[in-house]
Amino acid sequence: MNHVMEPIHQAKNIFFKKNQQSCNQPRRMTRLRNKTDSQLMENEWECIQQVLEGNRPAFSALVSHYQSYVFTICWRILKSKEEAEEAAQDVFVKVFKTLKTFKQDSKFSTWLYAVAYRTAIDHSRKKRMKSDSIDNEDKFIQIKDDASNPLEMTEGKNLKSVLKSVVATLPETEAGIVTLYYQGEMSVKEIAKSLNLTESNVKVKLYRTREVLKNKLSRYLRAEVKDLL
Amino acid sequence: MKQIDEKTWWRYLDGECSKEERLQLESLLEEHPSMAEEWLLSKTLHDELSIMEMETPSPSFTANVMAALPEKRTITPTEPLLSAKMKWFFITLVTLIFGTLLLAPSFLGAPSAAEPVVALSPMQDALGTALSQVMLFLNENAPSLPQFEFPQIPASVWNLSMVLLIGIVSLGLMDTLLGKRMYSRRLDI
Numbered sequence: 001m002n003h004v005m006e007p008i009h010q011a012k013n014i015f016f017k018k019n020q021q022s023c024n025q026p027r028r029m030t031r032l033r034n035k036t037d038s039q040l041m042e043n044e045w046e047c048i049q050q051v052l053e054g055n056r057p058a059f060s061a062l063v064s065h066y067q068s069y070v071f072t073i074c075w076r077i078l079k080s081k082e083e084a085e086e087a088a089q090d091v092f093v094k095v096f097k098t099l100k101t102f103k104q105d106s107k108f109s110t111w112l113y114a115v116a117y118r119t120a121i122d123h124s125r126k127k128r129m130k131s132d133s134i135d136n137e138d139k140f141i142q143i144k145d146d147a148s149n150p151l152e153m154t155e156g157k158n159l160k161s162v163l164k165s166v167v168a169t170l171p172e173t174e175a176g177i178v179t180l181y182y183q184g185e186m187s188v189k190e191i192a193k194s195l196n197l198t199e200s201n202v203k204v205k206l207y208r209t210r211e212v213l214k215n216k217l218s219r220y221l222r223a224e225v226k227d228l229l
Numbered sequence: 230m231k232q233i234d235e236k237t238w239w240r241y242l243d244g245e246c247s248k249e250e251r252l253q254l255e256s257l258l259e260e261h262p263s264m265a266e267e268w269l270l271s272k273t274l275h276d277e278l279s280i281m282e283m284e285t286p287s288p289s290f291t292a293n294v295m296a297a298l299p300e301k302r303t304i305t306p307t308e309p310l311l312s313a314k315m316k317w318f319f320i321t322l323v324t325l326i327f328g329t330l331l332l333a334p335s336f337l338g339a340p341s342a343a344e345p346v347v348a349l350s351p352m353q354d355a356l357g358t359a360l361s362q363v364m365l366f367l368n369e370n371a372p373s374l375p376q377f378e379f380p381q382i383p384a385s386v387w388n389l390s391m392v393l394l395i396g397i398v399s400l401g402l403m404d405t406l407l408g409k410r411m412y413s414r415r416l417d418i
Contacts, residue, residue: 160282
């Protein structure tokens with residue numbers, strides 16, 4: 001029995017050790033950032049001030065730094081690269097026009113992601129109105145019928161690519177919450193404020209989404225865990 | 230065997246558990262290794278979501294955004310409604326008109342400067358009456374206070390004060406209205 005339990009304990013200890021380190025900031029530890037970008041963003045507030053003074057190249061630096069974050073939020077909500085690119089562009093134009101209203105009481109990224117989420121939702125609504133096909137937003141996490149099953153599509157692929165495909169099928173709000181929480185590194189409180197939801201509502205949605213993802217990806221997750229054990 | 234609620238695991242992974250709760254969960258895992266696999270599934274998903282690659286827009290994205298930004302307007306002070314010369318002209322004109330209206334009756338009626346003020350215009354009359362009423366009220370209702378008497382102001386001094394007051398008010402108004410237009414700058418980005 002001991003020889004079976006030992007690897008489990010070893011794996012568990014590795015994870016616990018890792019988790020203890022990252023418990024207070026679980027997501028920040030895993031974020032890999034471009035060094036040049038982070039150096040540039042050290043003076044983010046200075047950069048914003050320069051933009052307000054009319055320095056356009058400073059805004060270009062902000063766009064370069066945040067484009068992937070904003071684009072990812074838009075893509076996860078709109079499920080289309082072209083539309084996401086258009087929405088992300090709108091986000092930055094909006095930010096440029098309203099930058100003088102940004103106050104230092106919150107992080108710039110938090111403000112930016114909130115703008116990105118709202119803009120993407122607006123685009124999505126317009127899209128729905130155009131196509132006259134109104135999705136039932138209350139319907140909880142279901143892979144859309146018109147989309148092929150991502151698990152079938154990604155047969156033979158690894159967990160990372162499957163996870164990406166499954167996340168891409170999440171409904172707007174859930175996709176937004178997961179993206180803001182994990183990629184945007186926003187707290188539940190910040191997400192709740194940005195999305196006009198209660199904190200408990202965000203927590204429940206986040207929990208359910210992760211449970212659904214866990215069930216959908218259980219085969220891949222088990223394979224990954226088996227390797228670890 | 231004590232079952233651990235899934236929510237608790239997620240709270241643990243989110244760093245929301247207290248130290249006691251954390252230790253409790255860890256000891257439970259120690260005691261029940263069968264839970265380890267389920268726990269690892271959640272942990273793996275959490276880690277994978279944390280390091281999930283972000284989507285990259287097209288290489289021309291930044292350039293497209295910069296091209297879509299509104300054109301920067303040239304920051305130039307807006308033209309004032311009236312030039313500085315015209316501004317002074319209007320101030321002088323307004324002062325002269327009011328001054329003439331107020332002073333003319335005094336001169337035409339030729340009251341001496343030593344005479345007590347005689348209400349020659351409705352404005353003077355109204356102001357004088359109001360002031361008298363205030364004095365009367367104070368004298369009647371506040372006997373402890375020193376008794377006031379309405380000061381006898383010569384008509385010419387009264388009129389001159391009014392002209393100066395009107396001049397200062399017009400100057401202030403004109404300066405405020407025109408000054409805003411002349412000096413306010415807005416940064417249009």
